[in-house]
Amino acid sequence: xxxxxxxxxxxxxxxxxxxxxxxxEWKVVLQYFFPLRLKKREPWFTAGSPCNEVAFxxxxxxxxxxxxxxxERTGQFFFENDWYTDYSTWLGKAPTTFGVEAxxxxxxxxxxxxxxxxxxxxxxxxxxxxxxxxxxxxWSLCLQxxxxxxxxxxxxxxxxxxxxxxxxxxxxxxxxxxxxxxxxETLSRVRRKISxxxxxxxx
Amino acid sequence: xxxxxxxxxxxxxxxxxxxxxxxxEWKVVLQYFFPLRLKKREPWFTAGSPCNEVAFxxxxxxxxxxxxxxxERTGQFFFENDWYTDYSTWLGKAPTTFGVEAxxxxxxxxxxxxxxxxxxxxxxxxxxxxxxxxxxxxWSLCLQxxxxxxxxxxxxxxxxxxxxxxxxxxxxxxxxxxxxxxxxETLSRVRRKISxxxxxxxx
DNA sequence: CGCGACGTTGATTTGCCTCAACGATTGTGG
DNA sequence: CCACAATCGTTGAGGCAAATCAACGTCGCG
Numbered sequence: 001x002x003x004x005x006x007x008x009x010x011x012x013x014x015x016x017x018x019x020x021x022x023x024x025e026w027k028v029v030l031q032y033f034f035p036l037r038l039k040k041r042e043p044w045f046t047a048g049s050p051c052n053e054v055a056f057x058x059x060x061x062x063x064x065x066x067x068x069x070x071x072e073r074t075g076q077f078f079f080e081n082d083w084y085t086d087y088s089t090w091l092g093k094a095p096t097t098f099g100v101e102a103x104x105x106x107x108x109x110x111x112x113x114x115x116x117x118x119x120x121x122x123x124x125x126x127x128x129x130x131x132x133x134x135x136x137x138x139w140s141l142c143l144q145x146x147x148x149x150x151x152x153x154x155x156x157x158x159x160x161x162x163x164x165x166x167x168x169x170x171x172x173x174x175x176x177x178x179x180x181x182x183x184x185e186t187l188s189r190v191r192r193k194i195s196x197x198x199x200x201x202x203x
Numbered sequence: 204x205x206x207x208x209x210x211x212x213x214x215x216x217x218x219x220x221x222x223x224x225x226x227x228e229w230k231v232v233l234q235y236f237f238p239l240r241l242k243k244r245e246p247w248f249t250a251g252s253p254c255n256e257v258a259f260x261x262x263x264x265x266x267x268x269x270x271x272x273x274x275e276r277t278g279q280f281f282f283e284n285d286w287y288t289d290y291s292t293w294l295g296k297a298p299t300t301f302g303v304e305a306x307x308x309x310x311x312x313x314x315x316x317x318x319x320x321x322x323x324x325x326x327x328x329x330x331x332x333x334x335x336x337x338x339x340x341x342w343s344l345c346l347q348x349x350x351x352x353x354x355x356x357x358x359x360x361x362x363x364x365x366x367x368x369x370x371x372x373x374x375x376x377x378x379x380x381x382x383x384x385x386x387x388e389t390l391s392r393v394r395r396k397i398s399x400x401x402x403x404x405x406x
Numbered sequence: 407c408g409c410g411a412c413g414t415t416g417a418t419t420t421g422c423c424t425c426a427a428c429g430a431t432t433g434t435g436g
Numbered sequence: 437c438c439a440c441a442a443t444c445g446t447t448g449a450g451g452c453a454a455a456t457c458a459a460c461g462t463c464g465c466g
Contacts, residue, residue: 068353088342127327127331131333135293137341145347150271173412181351192415388445391446392446394445
């Protein structure tokens with residue numbers, strides 16, 4: 001199983017923002033990663049089954065979701081250069097509550113929890129990567145939580161439009177609705193209302 | 204400024220679950236922590252001001268909250284043995300969106316971000332503590348998010364009753380309501396409904 | 407071409423909010 | 437230790453934003 005060079009370069013760039021590694025250390029790190037390709041709407045894993053790897057997204061888009069009363073609700077979206085894992089298995093506390101599937105065709109690089117733990121042993125400074133990853137995941141959850149706590153459906157959508165245009169452009173509308181915690185019909189009405197009352201600069 | 208021995212012992216116990224330190228290393232770690240006492244309803248910091256420390260709760264209970272349209276909405280509750288910090292300042296991205304205040308009289312041990320960064324340099328294995336703390340904060344946010352995404356007001360309350368009885372017993376009802384994202388009146392009605400239809404074992 | 411998934415629009419329902427009033431409890435100063 | 441005010445929880449009535457149910461046009465894909 002070979003890994004595309006460009007994919008590895010993206011991965012290295014992402015890690016290099018956090019720690020510096022020499023050639024020997026890079027060899028150690030990179031040996032553990034292996035590729036996974038997903039086609040649009042193909043699942044990585046489903047809710048209830050364990051997630052045993054951390055993923056780096058080289059390209060494409062995935063979403064986490066759970067099923068309630070037969071309909072899907074989206075948790076988060078991830079794009080190229082994002083990291084994702086479901087921490088429930090890692091922390092050993094529970095089976096996953098979210099499933100993950102591809103929204104677009106995807107290329108991922110995975111490292112198993114077992115190998116990651118090994119890496120932490122071999123290269124203690126790699127702990128820093130784990131910490132920064134967890135902290136930034138935490139940060140994005142916090143931001144989302146603020147929106148949940150404070151904003152109405154319309155405000156949430158405007159917020160998303162402003163801060164994450166990627167999502168609006170690349171994700172089907174019904175998934176955006178389920179991410180915002182509203183029904184597709186409601187989002188459709190919100191969009192109509194917004195387009196009738198466009199943004200007026202300096203009004 | 205002296206730190207009570209029992210307080211230090213709790214802190215050491217919490218860290219010892221993650222890494223082993225020798226006497227010399229403990230000296231390095233402990234020198235950075237300093238105590239803070241809060242009286243019931245006293246703020247640690249308010250939304251918009253920076254948070255420059257990580258806190259370990261020795262005793263008592265604090266909550267995070269934000270203000271929307273003049274009324275307070277609770278983000279999370281923390282109890283003895285919990286860790287808390289607002290990551291927005293740490294990550295250098297924004298001023299705090301949540302304020303923190305004491306729900307009960309509290310004793311905290313704080314370490315400044317500056318000293319924590321210093322500690323990471325001096326004792327690289329302490330990165331592991333930072334990682335585990337971020338991971339477990341992330342985990343509890345995930346759990347809360349699942350509730351937000353999946354449960355009605357009544358289900359959320361029952362969930363809380365089952366998984367975090369601490370909150371029900373030690374926190375005023377209107378704060379619980381604001382944590383669940385509902386109004387005090389609604390929580391009151393939910394409680395009445397539940398007490399009229401008590402849990403029936405194996406029914 | 408025809409089917410299924412997607413987005414839109416309308417009519418109706420509903421869970422929760424809002425506003426208002428009222429006991430119960432707490433805590434504070436005389 | 438009591439009187440009083442303030443805070444807290446409860447209950448009722450009415451309103452609203454979003455859900456639900458239903459129908460329909462459009463697009464993409466096999």
